[in-house]
Amino acid sequence: MNLLQAIFKPIAHVPKYQSDGAAIRDITDPEYVVIPLEYPGQILFKPEVKAGDTVCQNQIIGRSSLGSCVHASISGVVKEIKTIWTVRSFNVPAVVIERNDQPPMSMDEMFERYGQPFESASTIQKLRASGVISSWTTPGRFHLEADVDEYPEVKHIVIKGVNEEPTIFANEKLLEENPKMIVQGIRLLRDIAPRAVISLTAPPRLVEWAKQQFPDLTRVVGIGDEYKDRIERLVVSRVTGAYVPNTMPYREKGIGVLSVEYLLTMVDALERTRPFITKCVTVASCHESRSVTVRIPLGTPIKTILDRLNWPSKDYARILVGGPMKGIAQYSDETPLTKSSHGLFLMTDDCVPDETVLTCINCGCCTKVCPINLQVHLIGRYVEYNMIEEARRYHVEACNECGLCAYCCPSHRPLVQLIRMCNQSEK
Numbered sequence: 001m002n003l004l005q006a007i008f009k010p011i012a013h014v015p016k017y018q019s020d021g022a023a024i025r026d027i028t029d030p031e032y033v034v035i036p037l038e039y040p041g042q043i044l045f046k047p048e049v050k051a052g053d054t055v056c057q058n059q060i061i062g063r064s065s066l067g068s069c070v071h072a073s074i075s076g077v078v079k080e081i082k083t084i085w086t087v088r089s090f091n092v093p094a095v096v097i098e099r100n101d102q103p104p105m106s107m108d109e110m111f112e113r114y115g116q117p118f119e120s121a122s123t124i125q126k127l128r129a130s131g132v133i134s135s136w137t138t139p140g141r142f143h144l145e146a147d148v149d150e151y152p153e154v155k156h157i158v159i160k161g162v163n164e165e166p167t168i169f170a171n172e173k174l175l176e177e178n179p180k181m182i183v184q185g186i187r188l189l190r191d192i193a194p195r196a197v198i199s200l201t202a203p204p205r206l207v208e209w210a211k212q213q214f215p216d217l218t219r220v221v222g223i224g225d226e227y228k229d230r231i232e233r234l235v236v237s238r239v240t241g242a243y244v245p246n247t248m249p250y251r252e253k254g255i256g257v258l259s260v261e262y263l264l265t266m267v268d269a270l271e272r273t274r275p276f277i278t279k280c281v282t283v284a285s286c287h288e289s290r291s292v293t294v295r296i297p298l299g300t301p302i303k304t305i306l307d308r309l310n311w312p313s314k315d316y317a318r319i320l321v322g323g324p325m326k327g328i329a330q331y332s333d334e335t336p337l338t339k340s341s342h343g344l345f346l347m348t349d350d351c352v353p354d355e356t357v358l359t360c361i362n363c364g365c366c367t368k369v370c371p372i373n374l375q376v377h378l379i380g381r382y383v384e385y386n387m388i389e390e391a392r393r394y395h396v397e398a399c400n401e402c403g404l405c406a407y408c409c410p411s412h413r414p415l416v417q418l419i420r421m422c423n424q425s426e427k
């Protein structure tokens, strides 16, 4: 691309996708799963199995120092514990289980093995034993497991009934498919945090329905269909009135944020139904404006999901875990999906962006599109020339990594990566 073409390239708009309107599909169990034992900087599970062990679905296979657990998502034989590359390109230990179709372990036995029978376990112990992600059990991004007990009382809880990415529909489908369980879940949240204001976000088409389903239980907040209306940090700010920058955990400000999917796993755990062993993932491609949502056992490799859908991975030049705005490109289709993988976005050769980075032409598009009005072009240039302190004067910590600036930049500058480098460099 030459400079003139770059200047006159129209600003691209984030494409709009539609849910396929169908129920969430279960895929047949994979031949094997790969369950990571570490989320670097956040949580480390000590393995409770070894190569050659037979394990049942639901069985605890790893445990953290605070008693949070990770489970076998299928029954089978532990083939090995080896290091793998995760979605976020960390090299971590993982348990590989080859399927044998034996029946699952009962929840009572799972709790017995945990060392705390269900009847006498506290709510937090039940959630930790079941591997549930909530603000009360395991850390989120940027905070450690050990920090969890030190945060202030939760005053606001935001339940996300809308996914942030324009191609992911798992939360709104789960919202629509499980109103009774969601009522149970909200009541559980009230027990855990009795003084908290609870809000539920919903897409426009489900707002009136949600108000009827959950009267007096929660405040329903409609979220627009445009990507800029769905950016999580800004949604939480609108709902709670508190802006929490990307570099700070919500809990530091007394806010709990969890998705409808995690709320349902809480209900499953506290009703003794099952531990957190499956994940809903929306699969979409750059050429289809429709998408499909599937339920997979945790640890299923990307390739297996695409094979089951008959969308072979060899047809795609790039596979992102996530959506088109914040998704992470994968080196391999063998990467297993985990609790924080919400979608796959498949790109063919013709829609992979040109990776030639040009100089900034001062067009101002990045600053114009930034939802929090950062001077993105200046920040990008300062970081590029290693002028980190100068860049910090422009409040880089407020960036929510929404990707809109990079999406519209005609020079294809890696603006989000530059901002992330700045935020992660030592002060």
Ligand code: SF4
Binding pocket: 359, 360, 361, 362, 363, 364, 365, 366, 367, 376, 377, 380, 405, 408, 409, 410, 411, 412, 413
């Ligand atoms: S960095 Fe911003 S101002 Fe510079 S070319 Fe890209 S969009 Fe335009």
Ligand code: SF4
Binding pocket: 366, 369, 370, 371, 372, 373, 374, 376, 398, 399, 400, 401, 402, 403, 404, 405, 406, 415, 416, 419
């Ligand atoms: S990613 Fe870019 S557009 Fe989004 S908040 Fe950060 S600087 Fe602004």
